[in-house]
Amino acid sequence: MYFSTTAAALLAIPGASAQLNQLAKAAGKLYFGSATDNGELTDAAYVAILEDANMFGQITPGNGQKWEYTEPSQGQFDYTSGDQIVDFAESNGQIVRCHTLAWYSQLPSWVGDGTWTVDTLTSVLNTHIANEVGHYKGQCRSWDVVNEALNEDGTYRENVFYTVIGESYIPLAFEATAAADPDAKLYYNDYNIEGTGAKQDGAVTIINLVKDAGAKIDGVGMQAHLIVGTIPTQSDLETSINSYLSAGVTEVAYTELDIRFSSLPPDDAGLQQQATDYGTVTQACLAVDACVGITIWDYTDKYSWIPGVFAGSGAALPWDENLSEKPAYSTISSVLAAAATGSASNATITTTLVTSTLITATSVPTSTSGS
């Protein structure tokens, strides 16, 4: 981490409140970002925080660029939802991570339930990618080209692409994306690949598969849908990142970070543990230069996907349902601020550090209420 005059100037102003993207950039990262979704953009209070590029320097469309919306029937392309998010980000000067192309889920039934040969499904995949990536050419800093292709044991998931085409659908998707937008960074993106183990090994295998086929792969996206108190150690997080870099990608990112409670509501100790866990992930990204940034999977519990999928779980994000900052926000902020001034880039995160850094470095949010 390098010393940043921007951070120093901000932190020298009494009462000045540096925000997450400012701090991330001052700490040498490209961005701190958030996912969002179309329905949320009518919520003025929500938008007021999301559109602030000092807070979020990067946006991911949570749904709008997925196949079910962009090619709901064969050859009928519709970019209305995706465009709304991309245009929003561009108008605010925010980087866009585009998401996602070859994925088994949110795939229209004409693809998932179609009758295909290798040639016809290859053509469908190539056509979809050429059209969508071509539509967004120049607007996506990166594309999540292939999403969630692995089972938990590191073997390939039996989706329609794998069943019909075989593993070569993966390099094929990367080749098609590179052809349509040569400047976009091309990512493999998955969950449960943040720590070490069989699935992380599977992600390394995918990097090798793509490279051996002569195709370009730039990055690995670690979604990081985590559970409070059970996250990998900082050491394991870094080991995993370094395994991807050793296999030949040039960057990694935390692409969908949220850290949920398995039972609700959280108590104060739980919120502190969540803060510590957010700090650990932030610290891992700071520790490796090739980690370009962190994206949280929306910023407020108000719009988190978790309760709808994991009944009884939630409160996973750094802002609560009332858009108030939780302890997790304070810890992310203080860890980034410490790295920006070069004073604690490899320190273990403790609540002591959080409190002391906050008081001197950033404004202290008084609200620590969870949902």
Ligand code: 9MR
């Ligand atoms: O946040 C998305 C949610 O609104 C959708 O209902 C869901 C459907 O699968 O997808 C969510 O986003 C997913 C992302 O695209 C890929 N990784 C897992 C995310 C959470 O399910």
